[in-house]
Amino acid sequence: MDLCDINQIRALLDRHGFHFSKALGQNFLIESWVPRDIADASGAGPGIGVLEIGPGIGPLTSELAQRADKVAAVELDKDLLPILAETLSAFPNVTVIPGDVMKLELSSLVAEQFPGLSPMVCANLPYNITTPVLTLLLESGLFSAITVMIQKEVAQRICAQPGGKDYGAFSILCQYYAHCELLFEVPRECFLPAPKVTSAVVKLTAQKPPACVHDKVFFFRVVRGAFGLRRKTLLNALSAAFPLDKEALRGCIEAAGLPPDIRGERLSIPQFAALADQISAAL
Numbered sequence: 001m002d003l004c005d006i007n008q009i010r011a012l013l014d015r016h017g018f019h020f021s022k023a024l025g026q027n028f029l030i031e032s033w034v035p036r037d038i039a040d041a042s043g044a045g046p047g048i049g050v051l052e053i054g055p056g057i058g059p060l061t062s063e064l065a066q067r068a069d070k071v072a073a074v075e076l077d078k079d080l081l082p083i084l085a086e087t088l089s090a091f092p093n094v095t096v097i098p099g100d101v102m103k104l105e106l107s108s109l110v111a112e113q114f115p116g117l118s119p120m121v122c123a124n125l126p127y128n129i130t131t132p133v134l135t136l137l138l139e140s141g142l143f144s145a146i147t148v149m150i151q152k153e154v155a156q157r158i159c160a161q162p163g164g165k166d167y168g169a170f171s172i173l174c175q176y177y178a179h180c181e182l183l184f185e186v187p188r189e190c191f192l193p194a195p196k197v198t199s200a201v202v203k204l205t206a207q208k209p210p211a212c213v214h215d216k217v218f219f220f221r222v223v224r225g226a227f228g229l230r231r232k233t234l235l236n237a238l239s240a241a242f243p244l245d246k247e248a249l250r251g252c253i254e255a256a257g258l259p260p261d262i263r264g265e266r267l268s269i270p271q272f273a274a275l276a277d278q279i280s281a282a283l
């Protein structure tokens, strides 16, 4: 069947007595170019094992299964399992794993599902878990690339550069672990039901951690501190986050080569790294 044909989808869902759950971020694709282009962009191919999060009724899963050696698709909604058994029956290289992706032991899943393969992630993510799930996937260090459809606004934050209005702690987290690209937008009309916002596809390609960061945990403490008080100067934000007086912190900012009245949202990763080294030495 055509898993993006709205009439066939409605008939399938009716036959299984399925009802959409807003809480599970269920917006299913109804335009076949979207899963095709996402799968093409993901790099799925021979030698690749793809972890998909939230297969829904399987439009992206089937595109991935035609390209990659193996697809493991984690679906939280039990009501979708009998539907997936039907729609993916032609693909012996797909395993549907019932459960919550946030609660799975990802390294065991990868070892069991993708022996001898290079693991990647590709998904049309449920909107409500975008930030925690991307953090989990990036920090796991298990995947060479993560290609996901998310809210356009979050995609812009992930790819934002210093000084822009969208730049923040999450931009830095993503760009620490990966080369981040916003690939294309997907209009609301491509989904059933249509979400309120435009979506976009981002690709996060894993990279070596920046060599300028000497202590990852402390670096991220400084980043969170700098963005903790968004409209304050860096100096005021840091003095709320670290037990150092303002003179000492002003000294750290200047020793890192930065102007004393700069705001945190202007700092690049190397600048945050230099600042973290100074604060760490002063503490």
Ligand code: SAM
Pocket: 024, 025, 026, 027, 028, 029, 053, 054, 055, 056, 057, 058, 059, 060, 074, 075, 076, 077, 080, 099, 100, 101, 102, 124, 125, 126, 127, 129
């Ligand atoms: N891939 C399908 C598509 O593109 O049409 C469905 C995408 S829909 C935006 C998100 C899917 O994620 C739904 O099937 C939903 O049930 C599932 N889901 C929601 N939260 C989840 C979680 N924590 N773990 C795994 N799947 C989840």
